[in-house]
Amino acid sequence: MMEFRSMCLLFLILLISIMQPVFCVDDPVFNDDILGLIVFKAGLKDPNHKLSSWNEDDNTPCNWEGVKCDPSNNKVTSLVLDGFSLSGHVDRGLLRLQFLQILSLKGTIPEEFFQQCGSLRTVSFAKNNLTGKIPDSIGSCATLTNVNFSSNQIYGEFPSGVWFLRGLQSLDLSNNLLEGEIPEGIQNLYDMRELSLKKNRFSGRIPEDIGGCIVLKSLDLSGNFLSGGIPNSMQRLSSCNSLSLQGNSLTGNIPDWIGELKDLEKLDLSSNRFSGLIPKSLGNLDMLQILNFSRNQLVGNVPDSMINCSKLLAIDISHNQLFGHLPSWTFRIGLQSLSLSGNNYHGLEVLDLSSNAFSGELPSGIGGLSSLQLLNISNNNLSGSVPVDIGQLKSLYIVDLSGNKFNGSIPFEIEGAISLSELRLQKNFLGGRIPAQIAKCSSLTSLVLSHNKLTGSIPASIANLTNLQHVDLSWNELSGSLPKELTNLSNLSSFNVSYNHLQGELPVGGFFNTISSSSVTGNSLLCGSVVNHSCPSVHPKPIVLNPNSSGSNSSVSSQYHRHKIILSISALIAIGAAASIAVGVVAITVLNMRVRSAMEQRLATPFAFSGGEDYGNSPANDPNYGKLVMFSGDADFADGAHNLLNKESEIGRGGFGVVYRTFLRDGHAVAIKKLIVSSLIKSQEEFEKEVKRFGKIRHQNLVALEGYYWTSSLQLLIYEFLSRGSLHKLLHGDNNKNVLSWRQRFKIILGMAKGLSHLHQMNIIHYNLKSTNVLIHSSDEPKIGDFGLVKLLPMLDHCVLSSKIQSALGYMAPEFACRTVKITEKCDVYGFGILILEIVTGKRPVEYMEDDVVVLCDMVRGALEEGKVEECVDERLLGNFAAEEAIPVIKLGLICASQVPSNRPDMDEVINILELIQCPSEGQEELLE
Structure with missing residues (x-):
């Protein structure tokens, strides 16, 4: 236990545990919480008598100043002593507070803290809200081996006295506000094994003598403003296994001697200004697992020597100026993440080589990456065929080969990629037909094959991909008609087949009732209302009658007679057709008038509710009338049903429907939700069963469902109305x-x-x-x-x-x-x-x-x-x-x-x-x- 004075806030709010252990309520006389707090108080000086309420004779500490308890068991859960001007030492009595979740004792580190070190070896103030500077007196604590001030708000310059702590093995000043240059003198720390100064505001060069820490295993100077090159003395850090200089302004070439640090497992030089080639000596790092050179100015190609880095798991060399052929070793088994674009998906099985200038063919062997989930090689200059062994990747979720020069056809073996959700092959030179086997990829939600040279018809089997949301087949050479079965794709939000050679009538129903004209333009032989081109009517062949059934002699009169008969038959057909049309028009008009009259009668009649009963004015045997139920009370609408669903009453729209406001005759406002997912609604029996279940739910933080209305084509839900609106x-x-x-x-x-x-x-x-x-x-x-x-x-x-x-x-x-x-x-x-x-x-x-x-x-x-x-x-x-x-x-x-x-x-x-x-x-x- 260490003496210290002027202690205000030493620790930030500390959430110790969410889950609490099983407990028994103690006898008040033997309350561990009271005993622990009294012992803790005994080691403190309380000049303002803030702790005067802490009385050991009390049955519970829950009413003591700064103490809060769980009301269910009277156990101390929070101890907040901010601004109490306490000093002294933190006693082990706090260990008795088994349910303590919040401890707050904020402040600065007093200068006197390190003036009475004794035999202190380890000091940690990590993850608090400490402010001020690190006391210069720290240099007098010669026995210190581990110092941790990380994750605070400490400011000022680097305490040079730290370099006099010859026995120091670990120093962590990360995540603070320290600034200025890192002073020379670190070479004195012969036993230093871990040094972290990341996420501060240090500037200037990396100390030249840093190579003197020859047993250093971990060095992290990332997230500062350091400049200059990497000191040559660092090649002496032969024991180093983690080196991170990320997020500075370092310049120059990555030195060749980097390959001599053979114990390196992690090397991160990303987000700097390094230039030149990636050194071939990296191939000597056979222990390397993580390599990140992203966001620099590196040129050239990835060296083939890296095939020797057999333990590599993740590589990110994105946002550089690399070019050349894609190394074949990138497809070897074991590599989990490879990014040469702007992404790095840690923990996933990812191969991302997008947005570079790679050329040549895609190396064989991709089918061996059995855990691959994302393959993105878009926007390069790759050519050749799409590898057929893609179908062996059962876990593959996304394939993006767009923006290349791939030719040949889409392999039918793609059916083996059963987890495939997105397939993007646009902007290539792919030809041949769309394989019907693609229907085996039942998880597909996005299929983009635009800007290729695909031919043949669109396979009807695509209609079996019920999860499809986005389809783009535009700018190809597809022919034939659009399969009528496509209307079964109920989740479609976009479907583009523009600029092909398609013909025939557009499908009618589902998504295709609202498809935009731009999605089908460029197909001159397509017909339908969307393209403003009516489809040709299909009429039966004309009936030709031969009046000369008795012989073959011809005369003027017989020819005239035959012509007269044909004209009469044609006239009869025309008259019959006209009559049929007229009868149909009359019938439809009468039917419309009857339906309109019925609807007007329904809308003119106020909805009458009877708690839990059906709509009393509706004939039970008339399917045009709906069923209206309120879960409590009797009510009807003030102005009748015709005010329910008009535009003026609309107050919102959502994923399930449109919401309207109306009033009951008693002045009570309600919100009416008109469901717009009728095609997905269950049967009336199931609908009513679920709605009545939700109508029974009552809670002050849940919107109450007050009733419902049902017909086979219209469903309304009646909710309580809240005038203040949404969050x-x-x-x-x-x-x-x-x-x-x-x-x-x-x-x-x-x-x-x-x-x-x-x-x-x-x-x-x-x-x-x-x-x-x-x-x-x-x-x-x-x-x-x-x-x-x-x-x-x-x-x-x-x-x-x-x-x-x-x-x-x-x-x-x-x-x-x-x-x-x-x-x-x-x-x-x-x-x-x-x-x-x-x-x-x-x-x-x-x-x-x-x-x-x-x-x-x-x-x-x-x-x-x-x-x-x-x-x-x-x-x-x-x-x-x-x-x-x-x-x-x-x-x-x-x-x-x-x-x-x-x-x-x-x-x-x-x-x-x-x-x-x-x-x-x-x-x-x-x-x-």
């Missing part, structure tokens, strides 16, 4: 006069969590959680809407969810893109995490800037890593927010939005965490309201 409107609307306060935002987050938890307890997954589906009551309570609507569909799969329901960009959990991952309640937790970040920051999940696209989750995570997360809070709050709440809430949002479903907490855990976080300081609530 999206309050966060992103034009009215900035009534900005949500921090207290309102926290209440909304907690309320949403409770509503979502209630749904999950009833085994209901929302699937479509977003700010437009969260309505706000006048009391600031949030109400989640549109839950359970997925159950009205006949089947639940990724395709329906992504194209029909989960349409809001940014909220969709990543497991929706992977058909092998089960969809669970954790997909809602992901959307909830994005909503947290949206509420706290006031920004949309995805924002399109002038030259960039900003993904909210990535932006906040980056700010957290840089120690700037507080800057993410909505600037409209103007500092009027509780940082001790906002920052943990942001971290909770990031945890909920984890890419891995199992890493996300369940909603009950989320509620517990939020309730622990909600601890405003005295008097603060008034400021925040």
Whole structure:
């Protein structure tokens, strides 16, 4: 235990554990929490008597100053002593607080701290919120072997006294605000094994004497402003296995002696200004696993000598000026990630060579990469045939060979790629027919074959690819007619066959009823309303009668008689046709009048509701009348049904339908949702069963379903109406006069969590959680809407969810893109995490800037890593927010939005965490309201 004075805040909010162990409530006399806190207090000096309420005779410490407990078991969960002016030492008594989750003792490091080192060997202040400078007195602690000040807000210059700690083995000053040059003298540290100065503001050159640390194993100087070249003395670091100089302004060539560091496992020189060739000596690094030279100015080709780097797992040499033939060793088994463009997918089986100048043919052997999931070789100068062994890649998810010079045909063996979701072969010289076997790739959602020389007809088997969303076959030489079966593709959002040689009638039905003319232009023989070219009518051959059945003699009179008979028959046919048309017109007109009359009669009649009963005025045997049910009370509409679905009453649109507002006769407003997915709705029996189930759900944070209306062609859902509108409107609307306060935002987050938890307890997954589906009551309570609507569909799969329901960009959990991952309640937790970040920051999940696209989750995570997360809070709050709440809430949002479903907490855990976080300081609530 170390003495220290003037201690204010030593540690940042520390979330020790989400899950709590099984416990038994202790007898108050033997309360470990009381004993631990009293022992802790005994080692402190309390000049302002802030801890006077800490009395060992109390039965519980829950009312003590700075202490908060879990009300269910009276165990201490939070100890916040900020600004208490305490000094002394931190006693082991805190170890008795087994349920402690938050400990806050912030401040600077006092100069006197290192003046009484004794035999201290290890000191760590990592991951706190420390400010100020590292005391110069640290140089007097000769016994120190491990020093860690990482992830704070320490500023000033590098403490040169550190170089006098001859026994120092590990030094970590990363993620701070240190600046200036790194001074000479590091060669004195003969035993230094780990040195990390990353993510600071150091400038100047790397110290020339750094090679004196001959046993150094890990060196990380990344994320600074260092300049100059790599010191030659570093070639003496023969024991180094990790070298990272990424994100500086280093220049010159990558030295040839780099290949002498044979213990290197990781070499990262990315995002600098290195030029010249990639040294061939890299082939000597047979222990190398990760190599990153991206974002430099390197030229030439990848050296063939790297075939000797047998343990390589990931290579990123993107954003350079490389050219030449593609090395054959890039296809060897074992390489997990190779990027020569602008991407690097860590942890995936990825081969990305896009946007370079590679030429020649694609090397054989690609079929041996059995775990390959993404193959992107687009925008190069590769030629030859598409390798047939692509069909051996059972895990392949995306293939992009676009923008090359591939010729030959599309191999029918592609049917073996059963997991294939996207196939992009556009802008090549591919010929031949589209293989019918492509229908075996049942997971295909995107098929892009445009700008090639494909011939023949479009295979009807494509209609079996029920997941297809995007199809582009434009600018080819396809012929024949469009298969009528294509209307079965219910998930199509685009289908382009322009500039081919197609003919015949366009399919009628489904997507093709709304297809744009630009998607079929350039096919002069196509007909249909879309192309403003009517299809030719098909008439039976004319009937020719021979009146001279008795003989073959011809005369003027007989010819005249025969002509008269033919004309009479033609006239009869014409008259008959005209009569048929006239009768049809009359019949249709009468039918329309009857239907219109019936509809007017229905719309003129007010909907009468009887709690849980059918619509009483509807004849039971008339299918034109619908069934109307309210779950409670008797009500009808103030102005009749004709005001339900007019444009003036429309208040919103969503993935399931259009929403209208109307009033009941008692003045009670309701929201009517007209479902627009009728083609996917279940039978009436199943529909009513599910709707009645949801009508029984009542929770203060869920929008109440009050009734429904059913016909085979029209389904309406009747909800409670909330005049304040959606969360999206309050966060992103034009009215900035009534900005949500921090207290309102926290209440909304907690309320949403409770509503979502209630749904999950009833085994209901929302699937479509977003700010437009969260309505706000006048009391600031949030109400989640549109839950359970997925159950009205006949089947639940990724395709329906992504194209029909989960349409809001940014909220969709990543497991929706992977058909092998089960969809669970954790997909809602992901959307909830994005909503947290949206509420706290006031920004949309995805924002399109002038030259960039900003993904909210990535932006906040980056700010957290840089120690700037507080800057993410909505600037409209103007500092009027509780940082001790906002920052943990942001971290909770990031945890909920984890890419891995199992890493996300369940909603009950989320509620517990939020309730622990909600601890405003005295008097603060008034400021925040």
